[in-house]
Amino acid sequence: xxxxxxxxxxxxxxxxxxxxxxxxxxxxxxxxxxxxxxxxxxxxxxxxxxxxxxxxxxxxxxxxxxxxxxxxxxxxxxxxxxxxxxxxxxxxxxxxxxxxxxxxxxxxxxxxxxxxxxxxxxxxxxxxxxxxxxxxxxxxxxxxxxxxxxxxxxxxxxxxxxxxxxxxxxxxxxxxxxxxxxxxxxxxxxxxxxxxxxxxxxxxxxxxxxxxxxxxxxxxxxxxxxxxxxxxxxxxxxxxxxxxxxxxxxxxxxxxxxxxxxxxxxxxxxxxxxxxxxx
Ligand SMILES: Nc1ncnc2c1ncn2[C@@H]1O[C@H](COP(=O)(O)OP(=O)(O)OP(=O)(O)O)[C@@H](O)[C@H]1O
Ligand SMILES: [Mg+2]
Numbered sequence: 001x002x003x004x005x006x007x008x009x010x011x012x013x014x015x016x017x018x019x020x021x022x023x024x025x026x027x028x029x030x031x032x033x034x035x036x037x038x039x040x041x042x043x044x045x046x047x048x049x050x051x052x053x054x055x056x057x058x059x060x061x062x063x064x065x066x067x068x069x070x071x072x073x074x075x076x077x078x079x080x081x082x083x084x085x086x087x088x089x090x091x092x093x094x095x096x097x098x099x100x101x102x103x104x105x106x107x108x109x110x111x112x113x114x115x116x117x118x119x120x121x122x123x124x125x126x127x128x129x130x131x132x133x134x135x136x137x138x139x140x141x142x143x144x145x146x147x148x149x150x151x152x153x154x155x156x157x158x159x160x161x162x163x164x165x166x167x168x169x170x171x172x173x174x175x176x177x178x179x180x181x182x183x184x185x186x187x188x189x190x191x192x193x194x195x196x197x198x199x200x201x202x203x204x205x206x207x208x209x210x211x212x213x214x215x216x217x218x219x220x221x222x223x224x225x226x227x228x229x230x231x232x233x234x235x236x237x238x239x240x241x242x243x244x245x246x247x248x249x250x251x252x253x254x255x256x257x258x259x260x261x262x263x264x265x266x267x268x269x270x271x272x273x274x275x276x277x278x279x
Pocket of ligand 2: 026
């Protein structure tokens with residue numbers, strides 16, 4: 001996952017993972033909490049669907065036997081709630097919870113957030129309460145919420161996905177086609193604020209003992225642009241046409257450019273744009 005996200009999910013950010021039933025959302029959420037615990041962070045797992053025993057069983061099946069120790073020693077807190085209970089918690093108790101935990105640097109997973117959205121009356125209330133949940137919990141640490149994908153595969157425009165997608169910092173889509181056999185799982189990072197990220201679909205598998213394994217071999221290599229060198233040369237040729245500060249800024253900008261960002265634009269076209277814009 002990390003190579004797709006410039007090193008991984010940022011601390012104190014909020015991420016939404018969207019996927020159909022069986023896509024691997026719960027597995028992803030468990031993995032997220034596990035990684036935090038393994039690096040010394042505390043974990044809070046809010047489960048809206050499955051009870052504690054089910055989640056533990058799945059975690060152990062994925063090779064995470066230590067989960068029992070983390071629970072016993074209270075580094076991992078498990079909250080089992082319904083959509084109604086949790087929406088009431090956000091309204092009434094979130095504030096004092098955040099005051100108790102703020103700055104803890106913990107990881108929080110909510111799996112899935114969908115019943116909370118359904119427990120709310122209208123779009124306005126959904127936006128307000130989900131907004132409050134994300135804004136407040138990020139003060140505690142790093143937050144990951146999963147969302148069920150309903151309706152047509154790949155259509156993320158339904159309101160119960162659209163609202164959290166707008167509000168979260170990062171959005172990860174687990175595209176899952178249950179009908180096909182081998183390459184039926186694809187992961188794509190839809191957005192990630194303040195961070196470079198991959199913009200293409202990556203096949204992933206769920207492997208016992210490991211969880212989600214995303215394929216991204218040589219991925220960075222293919223996006224690092226050889227032609228940025230040419231672009232910088234082109235810039236040098238046109239230096240006399242640009243103000244000094246713009247020239248310096250462009251030098252840096254071009255050096256950090258990737259294939260993915262450049263897309264179909266040729267370097268001469270981009271150079272022309274810079275000259276038109278700034279000369
Ligand atoms: N121990 C395991 N070994 C290999 N694959 C597994 C294992 N456990 C689960 N899976 C695979 O992961 C899939 C489900 O993962 P998960 O429960 O994380 O999905 P989900 O997106 O949370 O689904 P739902 O929306 O139904 O809760 C299963 O369909 C199965 O293919
Ligand atoms: Mg699940």
